[in-house]
Each structure stands twice: as structure tokens, then as C-alpha cells.
Amino acid sequence: MGRYLNPAEIYASELVRLRYGHPLWCPEPTEDDGEIKIGDVGYISGGTFHRLFNAACEEGNAINNKGVPEGFIPLEMPHVYTQPELVEAGEALCSQSTRQNKLYAKGEVPLGPLSAGAGCSFTWSGKRGAVALLGDGGEQQRVVRSAAFPKYIYDHHLSWHKLAGKRNLDLRVEDIVLVSGCVKTSSWALAAYNDRTAGNGFSISLSANGLFTFSPGYTTEKEHHAGVQHREGPKGRPLGPKDQCVFVQYYKCLPKGFGRTRIRRPENLKESDMREHVPDQCFCAPFDSVRRWFRNHFGNCCCCCGDEEPEVEEKPAQPQMSEPEDPVVSVLQYIAQKYPTTVAVAGHSDLYSLLHGVNWPESVSAYLAEKQPKILLDASGAHLLVQDTEDIQDIANVREPPSPRSVRAQESPSPWKAHAPTLGRPMKARGLKV
Numbered sequence: 307m308g309r310y311l312n313p314a315e316i317y318a319s320e321l322v323r324l325r326y327g328h329p330l331w332c333p334e335p336t337e338d339d340g341e342i343k344i345g346d347v348g349y350i351s352g353g354t355f356h357r358l359f360n361a362a363c364e365e366g367n368a369i370n371n372k373g374v375p376e377g378f379i380p381l382e383m384p385h386v387y388t389q390p391e392l393v394e395a396g397e398a399l400c401s402q403s404t405r406q407n408k409l410y411a412k413g414e415v416p417l418g419p420l421s422a423g424a425g426c427s428f429t430w431s432g433k434r435g436a437v438a439l440l441g442d443g444g445e446q447q448r449v450v451r452s453a454a455f456p457k458y459i460y461d462h463h464l465s466w467h468k469l470a471g472k473r474n475l476d477l478r479v480e481d482i483v484l485v486s487g488c489v490k491t492s493s494w495a496l497a498a499y500n501d502r503t504a505g506n507g508f509s510i511s512l513s514a515n516g517l518f519t520f521s522p523g524y525t526t527e528k529e530h531h532a533g534v535q536h537r538e539g540p541k542g543r544p545l546g547p548k549d550q551c552v553f554v555q556y557y558k559c560l561p562k563g564f565g566r567t568r569i570r571r572p573e574n575l576k577e578s579d580m581r582e583h584v585p586d587q588c589f590c591a592p593f594d595s596v597r598r599w600f601r602n603h604f605g606n607c608c609c610c611c612g613d614e615e616p617e618v619e620e621k622p623a624q625p626q627m628s629e630p631e632d633p634v635v636s637v638l639q640y641i642a643q644k645y646p647t648t649v650a651v652a653g654h655s656d657l658y659s660l661l662h663g664v665n666w667p668e669s670v671s672a673y674l675a676e677k678q679p680k681i682l683l684d685a686s687g688a689h690l691l692v693q694d695t696e697d698i699q700d701i702a703n704v705r706e707p708p709s710p711r712s713v714r715a716q717e718s719p720s721p722w723k724a725h726a727p728t729l730g731r732p733m734k735a736r737g738l739k740v
Contacts (some may be wrong), residue, residue, distance in 0.1 A: 314353030316436060317438075321399060322633060323402065326444075326552075327553035327654050329436070331496065331537065335550075335551075338356075340369075342485060345381055346484075347360070347466055349477055355551070358469055359372065361380065375465035375466055390445050394443050395442045400428070400436075400437050403430050403433075404429075404430045404432075404437055406426055435498075436499075439494065440552065441545065442492050444490065445548050450655065459557050463482065480638065481558075482558065483558045489553035491548055492545050492549070493538075499535070556634070557651060557653035558651075559651045559652075631670065633657050634652055634657055639671065657670070
């Protein structure tokens with residue numbers, strides 16, 4: 307049985323299908339960090355984005371008053387594209403199972419965006435769903451498929467993790483994101499519901515000053531009213547600047563080795579275990595039991611296999627839980643399974659490009675496992691996932707990465723240029739002629 311899903315998780319898992327980015331249950335700027343900006347490095351917890359630092363600003367900038375990572379080098383920002391009216395004012399953004407029933411004022415066009423003095427009601431048929439209403443519409447700013455962002459996170463992700471540790475934050479490397487886009491508004495109303503409230507409804511109205519009013523619906527089949535979780539904001543403020551971030555796009559990464567069947571204990575991880583350019587410990591690491599038998603009979607299978615075997619632990623079986631997944635993590639895990647010695651980097655732009663023209667699947671992980679999209683490398687070494695070769699006609703200088711077993715160990719002065727896995731030396735057993 308799956309664990310209980312909080313409103314932020316339900317809301318994010320349902321509205322990420324709209325392809326605007328990761329939906330934030332708490333769009334308002336935090337008191338400590340302020341407004342979310344492109345170039346922010348941070349993490350999402352409970353539907354709120356928390357900034358560690360901003361990679362696009364200098365160390366002395368006020369936005370980085372908490373400090374920056376050791377050896378900090380600012381990110382060279384590519385061109386940022388702006389779309390002022392990505393979402394119309396009063397437009398309802400609904401999950402697939404949610405139906406909007408608009409109550410419009412005199413002279414208003416039915417089924418159009420919600421205007422001042424009007425309202426709308428919602429009903430749903432699925433186990434869970436979500437709704438977002440943006441008072442004066444949504445403005446998008448984003449970086450479009452720039453190689454600078456994946457390269458930057460590839461080169462510096464380890465220092466970010468160290469910075470989080472110094473601030474006593476219990477974060478994994480894959481929890482830290484680099485913001486590449488935002489959708490912002492000035493006022494909003496959000497709602498999320500789960501299967502325990504199926505069959506209910508609610509209504510939302512928009513006042514003349516741009517503030518939302520939420521009214522829960524009642525059901526005739528149950529004794530209690532709809533248990534819909536909702537938020538409206540900003541509290542007590544009329545229409546103002548568009549500083550409320552309702553969707554955020556980002557890049558994140560998985561350290562190398564996360565696609566294997568066996569992994570090192572986290573407390574024994576070294577810096578070299580997180581870096582691409584350091585040769586893998588052993589080309590036969592996925593076959594530890596076979597390697598152990600081979601070593602007992604013939605000696606070490608490669609130069610990296612010493613007499614002392616590093617501590618490893620089996621990955622626990624993942625329970626089958628009906629919980630939302632971060633689709634970007636699904637892409638990262640797919641890359642890691644194919645190339646376990648690679649620091650996998652991906653973002654929402656990769657995800658949406660892969661699913662372009664395709665109905666959003668129930669499970670992105672299952673979709674990737676079924677379709678098996680190709681993993682290609684562009685000129686800078688960035689991973690590109692494509693459905694078929696026709697999808698890459700407009701992308702220059704792409705190639706297939708070499709097979710992990712066909713690449714010899716080698717050191718590279720630039721890890722990004724040698725993004726393909728680097729593996730151990732060929733097997734040469736003691737006492738055997740090869």
C-alpha cells in the first residue's frame with residue numbers, strides 16, 4: 307500500500323503534465339530567499355523552493371549573501387526567452403481528471419478565462435487531481451536547450467552537495483537543482499485532492515482586485531464536505547508585480563554508479579566516486595559474485611581489484627507504491643541504467659522534447675522502458691534522448707556514445723569533453739595468457 311501523499315506531492319504530480327515545469331504548491335517568495343530567479347541553485351521541499359546560492363551572480367552579489375561553494379565560478383548565462391502571456395488571465399489549469407464548469411457574469415464569453423467578478427466550479431472523476439488559477443495570467447522566462455546549463459551542473463554538482471552539508475542540510479546530490487526557467491504571476495489559487503474525496507467539487511471566484519475566494523463543495527453520498535486542500539495568495543495583496551513562481555524548470559543530475567545492481571555505502575563514498583573523469587573501480591562491478599569466484603580461482607580480474615573488497619550493500623527492493631515520481635529523475639535513472647559510470651544530467655527541456663507530440667504517459671519510467679529512446683551525445687558531450695532518428699535531423703554533430711564495455715580507462719583534462727564512461731583496463735588474469 308502506498309504512503310500518504312501530501313497536497314504538494316499530489317499537486318506537482320498532476321500538473322507537471324501541462325509541460326510548464328515543476329508545479330510549486332507554495333509559489334510566494336520566501337522571507338529568507340526572496341523571488342526565484344533563473345540561475346538559482348537549490349532544492350524543493352514541501353512545495354517550496356529554497357535557494358542555496360545563485361550561480362549566475364557574482365560572489366559579492368546580495369543574492370549570495372549566505373555564501374557560495376568552494377571554488378565558485380559564475381555561470382555564463384545564455385539568452386533568456388520571455389513569453390509574457392503563456393497563460394491567460396484567469397485561465398484554469400486542470401489535471402486530466404478535473405472538469406471545469408464556468409459560472410460567467412453578464413456579457414462575459416462562456417468557457418473563456420475567468421474575469422473579475424466571475425467564478426467557476428470544478429468536479430472530478432479520477433482518484434486525485436489538481437487545479438491552478440492565475441489571476442492576471444502567467445509570464446514565462448526560460449533558457450531553451452542550452453548546453454551551458456547541463457555542462458555547469460556536470461562540472462560543479464559535487465561542490466553544491468558539499469555546501470549543503472556545511473549548512474547541515476540532509477540532501478542527496480539528485481535533490482539539488484539548477485533553475486533554468488520560471489512561470490510567474492501576481493495572484494493565484496491552487497487546489498489538490500486525492501481518492502478519499504472522489505466525487506466532490508468546489509468553486510473559486512475572482513474579485514475585482516484580483517483576489518481569489520475558495521468555496522468547498524458538499525457531497526450527498528458522504529457525511530462530510532470535500533476534503534480539498536487549497537491555497538490562495540498572496541494574502542491581503544491586490545494585483546502587484548509578477549513575482550509568484552507557480553512553475554519552475556530545472557536541471558539536476560545523478561552521480562555515476564547509480565545504475566548498478568550494487569552500490570557503495572554512502573558513508574564510504576569518495577569525491578572520486580562522484581566524478582566522471584576518474585576511471586571506474588572495475589569494469590565487472592555489476593557481477594560481484596562472479597568476480598569473487600574468478601578472483602579466488604585465478605586472481606584479480608583487473609588492476610583495480612585489490613585483495614580488499616570495498617564495502618557494498620545490496621539495493622533494497624523498491625516497494626510498489628502509488629506515489630508521484632519526478633519525471634526528470636525518471637530520465638536520469640534511464641540514462642544511469644544504460645551508462646552507470648556516467649554522471650547523468652537532464653532537465654525539463656529534455657523531458658518535454660522527448661514527449662513532444664505524445665500524450666503524457668501514466669508513468670514516465672514505464673514509457674522509457676517500453677520505448678527505449680536512444681541516448682546520443684552532442685558536440686559538447688550533453689546527453690540527448692530521442693524517440694527515433696527523425697527527431698535529430700535539426701541537431702548538428704550528434705553521435706552515439708560508445709558502449710561502456712568498449713571504452714578503456716583514461717584520464718581527461720576536461721570531464722565534459724570525455725562524457726562517455728571511462729572504464730577499467732581489460733581483464734588479464736594471473737597465470738593466463740591472453
